[in-house]
Amino acid sequence: MHFADHPARRRLSAALDNLAVTFRGMTAHPDEHNCECHWGSSEELSLLKTPDVELEPDLLRRTWQAVDWTDHAAVLRRILPQFATVLVAGRTEPLFGLEEAGYSFARGRWQQWPDDQAGPVREFLHAWWAQSLTEDAIVPAHQVFVMCAAASGTLGPWLADWEKQTGYLSDRHLAAAAEEWEYELLGDSLPWRVGWYEHDEEEMRAELVAWLLEHATVRLRESGASADLQHRIRLLGLTGDDRWTDSHWPGHRY
Known part of the structure; x- marks a missing residue:
């Protein structure tokens, strides 16, 4: 993938190149298997045990979405260079939201990999996030945030x-x-689906609300956000009747 001369793009390009080098030659476990009826054919499975062969888009999607690999980490390492490139290009086509792709990373427990493997994954995520914040990237910043x-x-x-x-x-x-998330947050829910049992949905929601209340007020005003949106974020600081009876309550029904 080639990027124009922009620091965040150069960083992301380097991170993608590093993933390609780090995970070159990786394969799924030789004994890995999956259901032919629900995942794919034996011929497709053999491709996961063959290094450095690009997978066609539907096979790649079925591979990262599958939740029942015996060794998900090995499968993830096999597809990571291509998977990351597809993510950045906005071609993952998740059924629900980009958090699905993030939970594929989580199932692989990449943070427990050796440093020379976990480091390039961490740098890719941070480089993609930085790029999404500094320009109008293909994938909206709030979706990249959720994925990370x-x-x-x-x-x-x-x-x-x-x-x-x-x-x-x-x-x-x-x-x-804020526009994307305010409805769920005002209903005391996290604005994306938690698909990995080790993640604490309520803890994430509380942390996101606290951060928005502390940092979003001035930035929303400076961005030209509507007064209505600014009030909806303000309402996150109220609870119970104080929230529902506020004159700026938007009338959401849950």
């Missing part, structure tokens, strides 16, 4: 990057995220 949160099981690093990355474009992405 689902992949890592934490919001902290991604919120810290967003806090540091100020300016009109990053603030505009924040306004788009």
Whole structure:
């Protein structure tokens, strides 16, 4: 993948190249198997045990979406260079949201891999997130955020990057995220599906709300966000009747 001369793009390009080098020659476990009726044929399975052969898009999608691999980590390492490139290009086509792709990373427990493997994965996620904040990338920033949160099981690093990355474009992405998330947050729900049992949905929601209340107010105003959206984020700081009876309650029904 070739990027124009832009620091965040260069960083992302280098991260993708590093994934390709790091995971070159990787294969699924020789004894790996899956149901021919629900996943794919034996011929397709053999491709996962063959290194460095590009998978056709539907096979790649079925592979990262499958939840029943015996050794998901090995399967993930096999597909990672191609998977990451497809993610950045916005061609993953998840059934629900991009968190699905993140949970494929989580199932692989990539953070427990040796440093020379986990490091390139971490750098890819941070490089993609940085690029999404600094330009109008193919995949909207709030979707990249959700993917990174689902992949890592934490919001902290991604919120810290967003806090540091100020300016009109990053603030505009924040306004788009607030617009996307306010309905679920005002209903005391996380705005994306938690598909990995080790992740704490309520803890994530509380952390996201606290961060928005602390950091979003000024940035939403500076981004030109509507007064209505600014009030909806303000309402996250109220609970119970104070929230529902506020004159700016948007009338959401849950």
